[in-house]
Amino acid sequence: MSVKIDATITQFGGKLFKLTHDSITTKTPMNVNVFIPPTTKPKIPVLLYLSGLTCTPQNATDKSFFQYFAAKYGFALVFPDTSPRGANIPGEDTAWDFGTGAGFYVNATREPWKTNYNMYSYVHEELPKVLAGEFKELDFDNVGITGHSMGGMGALVGFFTLPGKYKSISAFSPICNPSVVPWGEKNFGGYLGDADKSQWEKYDPTCLVKKYKSDESSPLILIHQGLSDTFYERELKPQNFVDAAKDYKGGVDLKLVDGYDHSYFFISSFVEEHSKHHAKYLGLL
């Protein structure tokens, strides 16, 4: 589980690390960026950000501006990659929305994907352990999760399937009901197969929220969705999630924002609000 530091960069008084490590889960080297804020606290809360289709750890690191607010509030950031790279599976580079850059945060059960494409276990299980070993100051008992698009879906899935693991949850234009949209059908079909669609529900926030045992202490789910996002109607379906979440006791705050698209210009516009949201649950406000 040794981690190689490819770059150490000073930003906002903190340190940004660009890292590579050999993953047991994906059986490939994996890239991950970590931002440690300037703080004198011995234990630093963590916000895990899962990126969307085609992204590497660099997109959010360069364009989200999360580091500004992480430095302000005092949480660390973890930006994982979106898939294994270099698994050399035939066809993994054919489409922009399946395979490389599109791990969909599932554990694949079909050949030839199941050996490497296990991003669910990677981001939620292996990666925190690897980073906890490397950065003793990070408090992996006090972690929030967020993400964009495919990564917003991955964040919601992690929150619902690992109760108590994430203290706070938000998402930017998440794929809310993947089982019924083209992106979900393509990726779930590819990684999990079409034979048993009950397997898809394990990774579908709209299915998961219905079964989730919430209580009064469950955190509010903050979601922003741009109304000029060309994927909104076809792929994202936040209203399906809100309807399914009517019994979720923490509540869902879906903000439909006029004029915004699906890009990092949209994400960066609401990173301040999401940062404050997570800071509150992570005990930083």
Add this chain to the structure above:
Amino acid sequence: MSVKIDATITQFGGKLFKLTHDSITTKTPMNVNVFIPPTTKPKIPVLLYLSGLTCTPQNATDKSFFQYFAAKYGFALVFPDTSPRGANIPGEDTAWDFGTGAGFYVNATREPWKTNYNMYSYVHEELPKVLAGEFKELDFDNVGITGHSMGGMGALVGFFTLPGKYKSISAFSPICNPSVVPWGEKNFGGYLGDADKSQWEKYDPTCLVKKYKSDESSPLILIHQGLSDTFYERELKPQNFVDAAKDYKGGVDLKLVDGYDHSYFFISSFVEEHSKHHAKYLGLL
């Protein structure tokens, strides 16, 4: 002087425009990004940001996070390109630090560059006129200027050679004394020739500040320079500028910041301070 809008993007409640127009000065199409903040004021002050070597308008637009503070304080942003593109001059794409992406904000006097490589006149004269025609709400009588590296140099040169044009001035790791460093020798030699080095002084902040007629109303010059910037000693020479500026009555605030490099991670870390600096002189605080 018609301007084509390639994209209109909502960010931070304002509008980001990606534009193309045919330039009379460079005789090529030119790209420029403009951010209009959300404001009800009839006249909006403008901050002109000149980018560094290799950059297009996208680098600062994507990575500087200036828009967040432009929206907060109420100034517009103009991100021009760093050179003509598509002039099809033999050799313009040979080096990363000369030719395309490296116009050096001079008006070339040598063949084959002098027909197109006139970035001084383009950014300080033509571009403001083009944009004033397109965006009536922009107040081109109330403009600040800043920039990074080559663009920090370009900002300082514009400030000193066009007295009164820019109400505020700052720079991120500027090339402060180009006449005596390799980047300057290469570019001044290429665009202006080696025969008459007095021509170089017209574009050298360290030479220009000595002759500048400042008074008590001259603005403070804010400069940040990272101490882990690998170009600092060899190419940037901010101390030469500070020494030469001892009679500049507005003062120079050179901040040497430990640990920071030459990248947008450095720039974004100090954009808040620079934004506040410009907002003050532009009458927004």
